[in-house]
Amino acid sequence: MDKKYFCTxxxxxxxxxxxxxxxxxxxxxxxxxxxxxCMDEKARSILTALALPDVSLLSLSEIEDEELLKAKADRGVxxxxxxxxxxxxxxxxxxxxxxxxxxxxxxxxLFYSPxxxxxxxxxxxxxxIIEHRFTPRxxxxxxxxxxxxxxxxxxxxxxxxxxxxxxxxQCIEWCYYRVEEGRMGDQKYLDEWPERYSQCHxxxxxxxxxxxxxxxxxxxxxxxxxxxxxxxxxxxxxxxHQFQLLxxxxxxxxxxxxxxxxxxxxxxxxxxxQQLRGIVQEVAAIDSAFKAGMKPASKVLGRRLIQRFVPMxxxxxxxxxxxx
Numbered sequence: 001m002d003k004k005y006f007c008t009x010x011x012x013x014x015x016x017x018x019x020x021x022x023x024x025x026x027x028x029x030x031x032x033x034x035x036x037x038c039m040d041e042k043a044r045s046i047l048t049a050l051a052l053p054d055v056s057l058l059s060l061s062e063i064e065d066e067e068l069l070k071a072k073a074d075r076g077v078x079x080x081x082x083x084x085x086x087x088x089x090x091x092x093x094x095x096x097x098x099x100x101x102x103x104x105x106x107x108x109x110l111f112y113s114p115x116x117x118x119x120x121x122x123x124x125x126x127x128x129i130i131e132h133r134f135t136p137r138x139x140x141x142x143x144x145x146x147x148x149x150x151x152x153x154x155x156x157x158x159x160x161x162x163x164x165x166x167x168x169x170q171c172i173e174w175c176y177y178r179v180e181e182g183r184m185g186d187q188k189y190l191d192e193w194p195e196r197y198s199q200c201h202x203x204x205x206x207x208x209x210x211x212x213x214x215x216x217x218x219x220x221x222x223x224x225x226x227x228x229x230x231x232x233x234x235x236x237x238x239x240x241h242q243f244q245l246l247x248x249x250x251x252x253x254x255x256x257x258x259x260x261x262x263x264x265x266x267x268x269x270x271x272x273x274q275q276l277r278g279i280v281q282e283v284a285a286i287d288s289a290f291k292a293g294m295k296p297a298s299k300v301l302g303r304r305l306i307q308r309f310v311p312m313x314x315x316x317x318x319x320x321x322x323x324x
Contacts, residue, residue: 004032005099007088010107011039012292017108020275024111035092049286063091082186083175086168103153110272113234125201126159133214145187159199206231211239216262246297
């Protein structure tokens with residue numbers, strides 16, 4: 001089987017989620033080889049100990065050049081991670097000329113069934129992206145970007161490399177958590193791709209890119225083999241935006257902002273939680289003191305109660321004095 005090349009990045013705060021994503025990807029794409037940019041040394045040391053198959057580890061020092069270090073100086077942690085979204089696949093493809101096709105993935109995904117249908121759909125396209133597919137209630141959020149940087153693919157051809165090069169330059173120049181002059185983080189740059197690049201493919205598979213901002217419009221179930229389905233098609237991957245591990249061993253799935261419209265698809269979350277429980281135990285066996293990414297349960301509960309029950313005008317006043 002031909003290798004399928006992917007890349008992702010995360011720090012120790014996302015380690016549990018990142019490992020869950022990597023393991024699920026390997027289970028449903030045996031030919032996957034993933035280049036992981038470790039955003040801190042703790043993440044690298046634990047990933048080294050876990051010795052995940054077909055995973056190559058990179059440190060920030062390997063990828064950071066003068067341009068990136070200059071950008072890093074005036075950006076928050078999330079903003080710098082977004083800045084690196086195009087820089088990582090660009091670096092990996094430059095270092096490994098045998099890679100003809102590279103896909104960047106977010107770390108907080110989980111794969112549930114084979115990814116080959118997505119590659120079949122992409123075919124010979126130079127670039128592949130996926131829409132947020134917002135529900136009607138959330139359609140105003142399209143101002144932040146029509147597409148989601150959760151799965152972004154580039155082929156080593158004229159259009160693929162031109163697109164990746166331009167995106168890298170744009171993100172290094174400007175990548176902030178605000179809407180400004182038609183830009184927002186790393187993702188709004190993608191809005192122009194379908195018209196700018198004739199070989200840009202928008203993924204349409206109903207089982208790809210399911211997330212809190214779109215699940216309310218879908219029907220979930222299981223097929224005769226027990227495979228989770230979306231609109232009667234196999235669920236390929238779900239994006240666990242907002243999901244948090246708590247320091248009491250439990251989980252916080254979503255805020256009332258999403259669940260007020262429709263309860264989250266519980267079967268999907270149950271699988272994710274089971275995977276994370278096992279990974280937490282594995283990591284504890286390597287480093288019993290490691291707790292990165294686990295949020296104080298009482299603080300998270302307090303924030304959720306505020307989000308659900310406190311009127312917006314009170315929250316607007318409170319924001320001026322405290323961070324809840």
